[in-house]
Amino acid sequence: MAGQGEPSLTADGFERFSLSEKFEPELIDTWYEGLKAEFADLPADPYGDPELRRYRRHSSAVLLPWERRLHWVPKIDHPEYGEVAHYFQGGYNPEHQDEDRYFPAIAARAENNPLLERIVLFDFAQTWWGRQERSLPLHVGVHFIKLAVADGEGAAVSSPNFLHQDGEPFHFAHLVYKQNAVGGTNYVADVQCAGAQPADISPELLVATFDLEQPLDSYGIHDERVSHHVDPIRRGDEPCPGERAVILVDITPLVKAV
Numbered sequence: 001m002a003g004q005g006e007p008s009l010t011a012d013g014f015e016r017f018s019l020s021e022k023f024e025p026e027l028i029d030t031w032y033e034g035l036k037a038e039f040a041d042l043p044a045d046p047y048g049d050p051e052l053r054r055y056r057r058h059s060s061a062v063l064l065p066w067e068r069r070l071h072w073v074p075k076i077d078h079p080e081y082g083e084v085a086h087y088f089q090g091g092y093n094p095e096h097q098d099e100d101r102y103f104p105a106i107a108a109r110a111e112n113n114p115l116l117e118r119i120v121l122f123d124f125a126q127t128w129w130g131r132q133e134r135s136l137p138l139h140v141g142v143h144f145i146k147l148a149v150a151d152g153e154g155a156a157v158s159s160p161n162f163l164h165q166d167g168e169p170f171h172f173a174h175l176v177y178k179q180n181a182v183g184g185t186n187y188v189a190d191v192q193c194a195g196a197q198p199a200d201i202s203p204e205l206l207v208a209t210f211d212l213e214q215p216l217d218s219y220g221i222h223d224e225r226v227s228h229h230v231d232p233i234r235r236g237d238e239p240c241p242g243e244r245a246v247i248l249v250d251i252t253p254l255v256k257a258v
């Protein structure tokens with residue numbers, strides 16, 4: 001989507017992509033519905049109040065930059081959730097500061113979905129690294145997240161619910177589907193806006209505001225240069241739940257600790 005005048009990841013720390021226009025139609029036709037089906041039974045976020053109406057799974061993988069393949073990290077058995085995957089953001093998510101979180105893992109059939117691998121490798125192809133980072137594995141976090149309002153007036157809310165940085169050097173969001181959902185507007189702003197609501201910042205600090213509407217509408221963030229936020233969703237007028245489902249991908253270098 002980055003045409004003339006559009007923000008780019010390299011120049012602006014932010015870029016939008018329409019992967020339905022970039023990927024082979026056959027790849028999408030063959031694998032999209034299977035990926036979408038994974039969002040039908042996402043479990044509630046174990047760290048979120050049920051009132052937040054947030055559902056998610058998470059897996060992580062190791063990517064060897066010189067090989068361009070994903071190696072999924074083995075899961076951990078959990079007495080309540082079955083297989084889980086570890087997630088840690090250090091001090092970056094103020095709602096879960098320095099907290100080890102364990103999310104129900106993404107199913108192996110989804111990890112092996114060629115469209116998912118293509119999405120992650122597309123994201124990787126947008127990133128850049130120093131010589132030392134390129135010579136070591138990269139850590140890739142993959143999150144399936146659904147905001148869903150089954151009925152009534154409530155809102156479904158992302159975490160954290162204000163402009164923030166994530167800590168991972170690069171991260172990407174890919175819409176899987178949005179149905180009968182009002183809201184879900186994305187905001188990208190200057191880093192000094194982290195911690196604020198978009199409505200409370202000076203307009204000149206707002207880099208972009210947009211909605212992801214079509215399947216595989218996407219954006220990428222170079223985290224050190226911008227903050228970001230997504231609005232809660234509410235249910236629309238149709239007689240079905242209001243839902244917004246995304247795949248988030250974060251990419252972080254692994255380091256040799258001596």
Ligand SMILES: [Fe+2]
Nearest residue numbers: 164165166228
């Ligand atoms: Fe975020």
